[in-house]
Amino acid sequence: MKRVISVKNLYKLYRVGDSVVHALDGVSFDIFEGEFCAIVGTSGSGKSTLLNMLAGLEKPTRGEVVVAGRHIEKMNEDELVKFRRENVGFIFQSFHLIGTMNALENVAMPLMFKGEPLKSRMKKAEQMLALVDLKKHRKHLPNQMSGGQQQRVGVARALVADPKIIFADEPTGNLDSHTSEDVMHLMQRIVREQKRTLVMVTHDNHLAGYADRVFHISDGKIIRVEENRPAAGEYRKKEAGPEESGKKNEGGDRHEAD
Ligand SMILES: Nc1ncnc2c1ncn2[C@@H]1O[C@H](COP(=O)(O)OP(=O)(O)OP(=O)(O)O)[C@@H](O)[C@H]1O
Ligand SMILES: [Mg+2]
Numbered sequence: 001m002k003r004v005i006s007v008k009n010l011y012k013l014y015r016v017g018d019s020v021v022h023a024l025d026g027v028s029f030d031i032f033e034g035e036f037c038a039i040v041g042t043s044g045s046g047k048s049t050l051l052n053m054l055a056g057l058e059k060p061t062r063g064e065v066v067v068a069g070r071h072i073e074k075m076n077e078d079e080l081v082k083f084r085r086e087n088v089g090f091i092f093q094s095f096h097l098i099g100t101m102n103a104l105e106n107v108a109m110p111l112m113f114k115g116e117p118l119k120s121r122m123k124k125a126e127q128m129l130a131l132v133d134l135k136k137h138r139k140h141l142p143n144q145m146s147g148g149q150q151q152r153v154g155v156a157r158a159l160v161a162d163p164k165i166i167f168a169d170e171p172t173g174n175l176d177s178h179t180s181e182d183v184m185h186l187m188q189r190i191v192r193e194q195k196r197t198l199v200m201v202t203h204d205n206h207l208a209g210y211a212d213r214v215f216h217i218s219d220g221k222i223i224r225v226e227e228n229r230p231a232a233g234e235y236r237k238k239e240a241g242p243e244e245s246g247k248k249n250e251g252g253d254r255h256e257a258d
Contacts, residue, residue, distance in 0.1 A: 001032040001033060001034075002032060002033040003030050003031070003032055003033075003066075004031055004032060004033050004035075004067070004068060004164060004165060004197045005029075005030065005031040005054060005065075005066070005067050005165070005197070005199070006029075006030050006031075006064070006065075006066040006067075007027055007028055007029050007030075007053075007054070007063070007064065007065055007066075008028050008063055008064040008066075009026055009027075009028055009062065009063040009064070010024050010026070010027040010028070010050075010053060010060050010062070010063035010064070010065065011024055011025060011026060011027075011060060011061045011062040011063055012024040012046075012049050012053065012058070012060050012061050012220070013061045022219070022220045023046045023049040023220050024046050024049055024050060024053065024060070024063075024220045025046075025219065025220035025221050026063075026220075026221065027046075027050065027063075027217075027220070027221065027222055028222075029215060029222060029225070031197060031199060031213075032197075033164075033195070033197055034191070034192075034195045034196070034197060035191075035197055035198075035212050035213060036187070036188060036191045036192075036197075036198045036200070036210070036211045036212045036213075037197075037198070037199050037200070037211055037212065037213045037214070037215060038199075038200050038201075038202055038207070038208035038210070038211035038213070038214045038215070039051065039199065039200070039201045039202075039214075039215045039217055040201075040202055040203065040204070040205060040208040040214055040215070040216055040217070041203065041216060041217035041218055042203060042218070043203060045217045045218050045219065045220070046217050046219070046220040047169075047201040047202075047203070047217055048169055048201060049220075050201070050217065051167055051169050051199065051201050053065055053073075054067065054167065054199060055084065055088060055090070055167050056072040056073075056075060056080040056083065056084060059073060060073055067083075067087065067088075067165065068087050068164055068165065070083065085110075085113055085114060085161070086161075086163075087163055087164050087165055088163050088164075088165050088166070088167060089110070089157075089158030089159055089160075089161065089163040089165070089166040089167070090158055090166070090167050090168070091151070091154050091155055091158045091166065091167070091168035091169075091171045091187075092154065092168075092169065092171070093169055093170040093171065093173035093174055094173075094174055095142070095147075095150045095151055095153070095154045095174070096154070097142040097150055097153055097154065097157075098142075099141065099142050099143065100141070101141070101142075102138065102139050102140060102141055103129060103134060103137050103138050103139070103140050103141075103142075103145065103149075103153045104122065104125050104126065104129060104138040104139070105125075106142070106153055106157055107125040107128050107129055107153060107156045107157045107160050108121040108122060108124070108125035108160065109157060110157060110160055110161040111124060111125070111160060111161055114161055124160055125156070125160055126138070128156035128157075128159055128160045129153075129156055131156065131159070131190065132152040132153070132155050132156045132186060133152070133186075134149060134152055134153065134156070137149060137153075146179070147174060147175050147176075147179060148175055148179035148182055148183060151171060151172070151174075151175060151179075151183050152183065152186060154171070155171075155183070155186060155187060155190070159190065159194070159196070163196075164196070164197060165196070165197045165198075165199065166191075166196055166197070166198045166199070167198075167199050167200075168187070168198065168199070168200040168201065169200075169201045170201060170202055170203070171183060171187070171200060171202075172184065172202075172204075172207060173202075180207060184207055184210045185210075187200070187210070188210050198211075209228060211228060212227075212228055212229040213225060213226065213227055213228065213229070214226040214228065
């Protein structure tokens, strides 16, 4: 399996007045192509700090972050901007849609930054909206859509530029539980069908159960890694069966029993 993200001995210290906060305290792990990984932990455990390091939004105090074969901790701001544009899609808790643009235009946005011609931008955005089942809402402005629909636009926008990796920080944090499940099913299906790598941060153990692997973080340390999906070979066989995609992994609730 191809390694897409590799983190080694990662530390992030914040100095606040006289004290030092160990937001990340020696974190190491690998994430492989096509995996859906969740980082789960309570408030203040270091989830967003970790995701920010993986996306190159913040520099680590110490340690390595290799994403798509590149040491991003060594990149300067210009290199990082280019790297993110070419390799990474983001899904945000508060959707971050542009209020004056309709669904289609919002989805097409990342392609504008890539300098793609209008016609091909619109064509790709149409395809992505179809993928998230929002074809009929293409002309709707964000305030003319439900929260779940807006986040599906957010998912489509994260995918439109064909990134290898998608980062999501509490993507369902602003949605009710039923709508959250819908969005999780959608993300799970897309990762599987399109062989993307998705890293999602959440404080919710149940939602983390949708992921193939769950990294439990506490006080800046990964304290446990939970496997929710059979080994790759077995998974391929299982995947061939009907109904498999879009269905919640049965192993997802295992942790609740222990
Ligand atoms: N810029 C900063 N300066 C100082 N301390 C910070 C800073 N950013 C984060 N921290 C501290 O680092 C720790 C980890 O914060 P982080 O935002 O990663 O937590 P989180 O797991 O994402 O929490 P939440 O679920 O509330 O979003 C916390 O103790 C927080 O107070
Ligand atoms: Mg956070």
